[in-house]
Amino acid sequence: NIKIVTIGGGSSYTPELIEGFIKRKDQLPIGEIWLVDIEEGKEKLDIVGNLAKRMIKKAGLDWKVHLTLDRREALKDADFVSTQFRVGLLDARIKDERIPLSHGVIGQETNGAGGMFKAFRTIPVILDIVEDMKELCPNAWLVNFTNPSGMVTEAVIRYGKWDKVVGLCNVPIMCRKIAAGSLQTEEEDLFFRFGGLNHFHWHRVWNKDGEEKTAEVIEKVYATEGGLKKAMQGLKSSGVQNIPNISFLAGQIRNLGIIPCMYHRYYYITDDMLKEELESYEKGETRAELVKKTEAELFELYKDPDLNVKPPQLEKRGGAFYSDAACELISSIYNDKKTYMVVSTRNNGAITDLPDDVVVEVSSIITAHGPVPISWGSFDASSRGLLQLMKDMELTTIKAAVTGDYDTALQAFTLNPLVPSGAIAQTILDELLVAHKKHLPQF
């Protein structure tokens, strides 16, 4: 029987994950699920862990759920280790968002200075987890959901020297649903190719007659004022958007010729995105601050002893379809399903504009030996340089996270297109270093 360990088990997303496992009960002979957290998350772990137990019981399953603060005990002989932790919890995210914004610079969980600091806090922890895995469960797969998902996955391979890792995100799933909706067809009748980095990928789409539909999707959704907002509202996650839902510049996207992800708006229409973020900042309603309220509401619901399913209110969080990625990936590896999925994995030639040994987010076939990335080929000049710059920014960020070297961190800030360079980069860096001191022992 399979032993699954989830690190950051106290996350409000845990019911999403449990639902995904329950849905796949006939494919996955699960014996035990261990939810691991830390002292600060103990109360959350107890509440959501007990809901997980009730969900499993309601489904008539005899899986044993363990709630623990002892990571090493949990990791012993694990088959799959999934990670969904947030070092410093949401209060750290508030700082990631508000400190750059206080200087008139994009403040976001996975992009710009905030995302880089999330990497600085997270990478030392994931590398510790990998060391424990080498000793306690050397055959396990690490399924990483912790953001910044691409950089964390790259750190595991590059510095942890651990290859059995896959990085996940729900954005490609949303992109597929948006395309299918706009073409009024089923996702299964479309073929997609994704290429790029986590929260920085593009895709193309074909129908079952072999015709490329990329330009049509661009026209209907991405080059239409309000088109993306409308398409997102058609998804089940529409309650609250986790990033401002404003429109791209039509001509630029048409010229691009491939479909950007939602996060590309931070780079393509930085001024509009910043304006929206600054308005939220002034009102004390950055995404992190809103999520903190949502989280409190969710945990109130989770406490109800009569609740034994995932409540619909979880859709207010940005992680909709999370379990479709995580649980399907685990099932695909376990059953050698050869599923076609978008994951963060080693490039291995899929994108010819990047080295083989860097992590990219690409369409892949998921086998028992992990993801096999599908060839994307090369990018046009309209995206190639930006992609290479972003990869180098990621590599430099990861290096700073591992070494704790101030000048490397400053270099990463300088490379990041969302951080203005010079004195302002240094000021934001210094303030974030002080604010997050407790979680940055390496600096």
Ligand code: NAD
């Ligand atoms: P959260 O603030 O609820 O944190 C989850 C849990 O992690 C908390 O209970 C916390 O106590 C615990 N934790 C913190 N440090 C830990 C450590 N060292 N070891 C074990 N547990 C630890 O976070 P959330 O909002 O539920 O998000 C969880 C994570 O998932 C975040 O990193 C977030 O960015 C990520 N996420 C990723 C995607 C994606 O597309 N890949 C989507 C949604 C969320």
Ligand code: G6P
């Ligand atoms: C999307 C992204 C995640 C991100 C999440 C934020 O799902 O893919 O990487 O963590 O949104 O959602 P939240 O509700 O925390 O703002």
Ligand code: MN
């Ligand atoms: Mn994501």
Ligand code: MN
């Ligand atoms: Mn810069």
